[in-house]
Amino acid sequence: MRDVAVLSFAQSTAARETERNEVEILMPVVREVIAASGLERSRIEFTCSGSSDFLQGQPFAFVMALDAVGAWPPIRESHVEQDGAWALYEAWVKIQTGEVDSALVYGFGKSAAGNLGDILAMTLDPYCVTPLWPHADSIAALQARAWIESGKGSERSLAEIAARNRAAARSNPHAIVSGTETVDELLSRPYVASPLRAHDCPANGDGASAIVLAAGDLARSVSKRPAWIRGIDHRVDPAALGVRDLTRCRSAELAAQKAGVARDKIDIAEIYAPYSHEEAILREALGVPDTASVNPSGGALCAHVMMSCGLQRIGEVARRILSGEADRGVAHAAHGPALQQNLVCVLEGD
Amino acid sequence: MAELCGIVGIGQTKLAAKRVDVSMPGLVREAADRALLDAGLGWADIDAVVVGKAPDTFEGCMLPELYLADSLGAPGKPLLRVHTAGSVGGSTAIVAASLIQAGIHDRVLTVAYEKQSESNAMWGLTISAPFGVAVVAGAGGFFAPLVRGYIRRSGAPADVGIRVAVKDRLNALKNPYAHLHLKDISHEMVEQSPMLWDPIRLLEACPSSDGACAMVLAREDLAQRAPTPPAWIHATAMRSEPTMFAGRDAINPEAGKMAARDLYAKAGITNPRREIDCAEIYVPFSWFEPMWMENLGFAEEGAGWRMTLEGATALDGDLPVNMSGGVLSSNPIGASGMLRFAEAAMQVRKQAGEHQIEGARRALGHAYGGGSQYFSMWIVGSEKP
Amino acid sequence: MVEPVKSIVTPIRLEYDYTPGRATSRFLRGIAQHRILGQECPSCLKVYVPARGSCPRCAVPTEREVDVQDSGTVVTFSIVRVPSENIHFELPYACASILLDGAGIPFFHVLQGLAPEEVRMGMRVKARWVPTEKLGPTIASIECFVPSGEPDAALETYGEHT
Ligand SMILES: [Zn+2]
Numbered sequence: 001m002r003d004v005a006v007l008s009f010a011q012s013t014a015a016r017e018t019e020r021n022e023v024e025i026l027m028p029v030v031r032e033v034i035a036a037s038g039l040e041r042s043r044i045e046f047t048c049s050g051s052s053d054f055l056q057g058q059p060f061a062f063v064m065a066l067d068a069v070g071a072w073p074p075i076r077e078s079h080v081e082q083d084g085a086w087a088l089y090e091a092w093v094k095i096q097t098g099e100v101d102s103a104l105v106y107g108f109g110k111s112a113a114g115n116l117g118d119i120l121a122m123t124l125d126p127y128c129v130t131p132l133w134p135h136a137d138s139i140a141a142l143q144a145r146a147w148i149e150s151g152k153g154s155e156r157s158l159a160e161i162a163a164r165n166r167a168a169a170r171s172n173p174h175a176i177v178s179g180t181e182t183v184d185e186l187l188s189r190p191y192v193a194s195p196l197r198a199h200d201c202p203a204n205g206d207g208a209s210a211i212v213l214a215a216g217d218l219a220r221s222v223s224k225r226p227a228w229i230r231g232i233d234h235r236v237d238p239a240a241l242g243v244r245d246l247t248r249c250r251s252a253e254l255a256a257q258k259a260g261v262a263r264d265k266i267d268i269a270e271i272y273a274p275y276s277h278e279e280a281i282l283r284e285a286l287g288v289p290d291t292a293s294v295n296p297s298g299g300a301l302c303a304h305v306m307m308s309c310g311l312q313r314i315g316e317v318a319r320r321i322l323s324g325e326a327d328r329g330v331a332h333a334a335h336g337p338a339l340q341q342n343l344v345c346v347l348e349g350d
Numbered sequence: 351m352a353e354l355c356g357i358v359g360i361g362q363t364k365l366a367a368k369r370v371d372v373s374m375p376g377l378v379r380e381a382a383d384r385a386l387l388d389a390g391l392g393w394a395d396i397d398a399v400v401v402g403k404a405p406d407t408f409e410g411c412m413l414p415e416l417y418l419a420d421s422l423g424a425p426g427k428p429l430l431r432v433h434t435a436g437s438v439g440g441s442t443a444i445v446a447a448s449l450i451q452a453g454i455h456d457r458v459l460t461v462a463y464e465k466q467s468e469s470n471a472m473w474g475l476t477i478s479a480p481f482g483v484a485v486v487a488g489a490g491g492f493f494a495p496l497v498r499g500y501i502r503r504s505g506a507p508a509d510v511g512i513r514v515a516v517k518d519r520l521n522a523l524k525n526p527y528a529h530l531h532l533k534d535i536s537h538e539m540v541e542q543s544p545m546l547w548d549p550i551r552l553l554e555a556c557p558s559s560d561g562a563c564a565m566v567l568a569r570e571d572l573a574q575r576a577p578t579p580p581a582w583i584h585a586t587a588m589r590s591e592p593t594m595f596a597g598r599d600a601i602n603p604e605a606g607k608m609a610a611r612d613l614y615a616k617a618g619i620t621n622p623r624r625e626i627d628c629a630e631i632y633v634p635f636s637w638f639e640p641m642w643m644e645n646l647g648f649a650e651e652g653a654g655w656r657m658t659l660e661g662a663t664a665l666d667g668d669l670p671v672n673m674s675g676g677v678l679s680s681n682p683i684g685a686s687g688m689l690r691f692a693e694a695a696m697q698v699r700k701q702a703g704e705h706q707i708e709g710a711r712r713a714l715g716h717a718y719g720g721g722s723q724y725f726s727m728w729i730v731g732s733e734k735p
Numbered sequence: 736m737v738e739p740v741k742s743i744v745t746p747i748r749l750e751y752d753y754t755p756g757r758a759t760s761r762f763l764r765g766i767a768q769h770r771i772l773g774q775e776c777p778s779c780l781k782v783y784v785p786a787r788g789s790c791p792r793c794a795v796p797t798e799r800e801v802d803v804q805d806s807g808t809v810v811t812f813s814i815v816r817v818p819s820e821n822i823h824f825e826l827p828y829a830c831a832s833i834l835l836d837g838a839g840i841p842f843f844h845v846l847q848g849l850a851p852e853e854v855r856m857g858m859r860v861k862a863r864w865v866p867t868e869k870l871g872p873t874i875a876s877i878e879c880f881v882p883s884g885e886p887d888a889a890l891e892t893y894g895e896h897t
Binding site: 370491494495498502503547548550593594595598599 | 745890
């Protein structure tokens with residue numbers, strides 16, 4: 001495998017972008033990430049993005065995004081209808097073929113333009129489940145309940161996770177919510193879908209994020225300390241909730257194993273967990289040690305821009321490696337009802 | 351250096367206006383099962399699955415690959431979902447091939463589908479933003495002005511589009527999977543069909559179809575052991591450009607020309623017309639055949655229509671185009687690009703039955719999408735590059 | 736043998752808050768005042784109408800606003816004879832790609848006031864606005880375009896925009 005590194009990361013998140021459209025949100029993010037990469041725009045050989053038409057309510061939403069990236073003269077470009085983390089995976093694969101040495105990756109979405117909880121019902125079995133219109137919070141609550149019933153944790157554990165993320169988000173300018181509440185204060189609040197309370201559910205927002213990747217020598221030539229991708233893998237579980245053990249996440253376990261999370265120490269973990277219990281399930285699945293700092297950004301609980309959020313997790317880990325704050329970290333992205341699909345990326349400094 | 355990749359299994363469903371006999375999982379499974387059968391492989395032999403389809407709004411299912419994971423044998427494996435507008439079927443195959451070429455996987459299943467009958471795709475295409483007015487209905491409304499521009503620019507005789515429409519429907523009669531089997535197709539029949547988006551007549555436009563296409567791709571040593579000799583991937587290329595900008599040539603887009611140049615350079619081709627034996631290209635409206643002949647470098651600019659008139663693109667011509675009957679005879683949008691890529695592979699594997707081109711050793715598969723701005727293409731051969 | 740279920744109907748209704756964006760908002764505010772505002776690319780100097788906030792060719796933001804005329808030339812067109820739920824014009828009708836005077840790219844609108852077979856490339860046309868009291872921040876404030884009566888423009892003046 002070729003060495004591939006993250007050179008730079010940029011992001012934009014807001015509770016609601018009522019003035020800017022997707023192109024206007026994306027354009028400064030793309031400019032920033034390219035400027036920070038040390039590469040000229042013309043030296044970036046491949047572009048790959050992740051987004052979902054259903055977030056915009058319009059087909060081909062990603063087509064207009066080309067306006068933001070400088071697609072003239074024409075570029076080598078691809079798009080996944082998945083989180084930007086999978087776009088990063090496709091770009092990493094492209095670099096592995098040897099056809100290109102660098103890539104621009106971005107993910108964007110307006111999770112707050114529609115009612116995300118209802119929209120996500122469209123990801124379920126269209127014949128037997130979608131017609132019931134289960135809300136995303138309710139699907140997550142089924143998993144949270146199963147997790148609590150299995151004895152792995154309690155509602156108090158959920159509140160502890162939420163409290164830690166909300167406190168961490170205070171130092172993240174891109175967080176949508178943050179707080180200093182005690183666990184008891186959080187536990188006194190009403191349920192949204194028991195056992196989940198509002199702080200156990202994602203703070204949905206609008207935004208975009210972008211990363212520039214480069215292969216070995218090119219990365220070394222422009223960066224003193226690139227964030228090397230030492231392992232990346234993604235796996236999917238069966239769709240039906242009834243056939244999965246909801247108290248664990250097999251596809252994340254498998255992806256973590258393939259990505260080599262356990263090969264060395266982990267300083268930091270950024271886990272895509274829009275619901276509190278998901279962080280606990282994933283922490284176990286990924287094998288994140290207790291010594292690691294988990295979601296120092298405040299995570300998806302405090303800023304959830306679907307289609308960008310997973311790429312942001314990779315960016316948040318990479319950012320800390322680029323700055324020398326951490327040496328080795330694991331980033332995670334997820335998709336689908338009750339964590340059906342999972343991607344794991346291990347990053348290291350030199 | 352990239353690994354060599356071979357196409358060892360190809361499957362497609364019967365393409366039809368409404369496949370009410372199968373669900374969405376049933377549809378993709380039909381194509382995937384056939385591809386595995388062709389490859390002589392089972393589900394356990396597959397390392398990863400790459401799915402492609404056009405907008406999710408067409409069926410009203412968001413990220414449908416998640417729901418389809420089981421029917422695609424994906425649980426426990428990597429599952430990627432590509433969407434690059436109309437070119438998606440081609441791009442999906444290229445992404446799947448890159449997983450082999452990068453040395454990441456040994457065997458990859460790639461599937462593209464559309465089940466347009468489950469929703470109203472025309473409506474899905476014409477959703478207009480607030481503060482706007484919907485002025486064009488469907489893709490034809492967008493592409494008709496480009497066709498008019500081409501006719502004006504090239505001075506092509508008015509019946510070129512009709513001839514392409516007749517040729518492709520005659521070819522479709524030789525393809526049991528094709529959606530349209532118009533047994534009495536004729537010049538008069540196309541000419542007298544209703545004008546939908548002037549200058550595009552009903553029979554000069556593609557139908558709306560349900561269908562899926564699947565391929566199994568494998569690493570060199572495994573491909574060599576396939577029960578039917580593989581189609582070897584000689585080159586792939588993708589290019590995109592913005593929808594509109596001042597000075598954009600949407601009739602002969604630079605992205606298509608650039609992708610073709612890149613493709614030929616990688617495949618070591620200097621004279622595409624002579625060195626490529628047949629081409630399966632994305633022609634949703636008949637006039638796009640001459641337009642793409644120019645864009646792909648098979649004809650000089652302004653002369654693509656002569657190839658049609660001279661019969662060069664017919665099954666017995668020097669560069670047969672759309673042997674399967676093409677998009678004009680079947681258009682399950684998300685799968686259409688992959689069907690083009692698969693037909694090219696079938697030709698060099700001698701699997702094309704009645705529409706087989708004798709001695710086809712090197713074939714081009716082509717797809718485009720958006721406002722003629724996304725292009726994907728590949729060249730496959732019966733021999734290793 | 737169970738009778739197969741061949742179809743079920745699931746009505747879907749999802750509501751979205753649509754954000755036109757800053758550049759398009761400015762364009763729409765202009766329309767409400769009977770003005771067609773474009774934006775000039777600082778790099779290639781082409782004027783984009785409607786303004787999109789960027790020049791996709793140069794990948795730079797566009798800010799300088801420029802008034803363009805409500806008259807222009809038909810660059811290419813199509814006669815639409817296909818009904819669609821979202822379309823409110825009587826069939827058949829002409830939709831045209833119109834290069835407004837002062838603009839660098841054509842935009843789409845509907846052409847009325849003549850028989851569809853009389854529409855031709857190079858034809859000069861003019862916007863027909865709704866009455867002033869009905870003007871609003873929507874492209875529907877321009878009802879349609881109609882022939883202006885001027886002689887046709889030469890192909891050289893608009894050919895690059897086909
Ligand atoms: Zn410009």
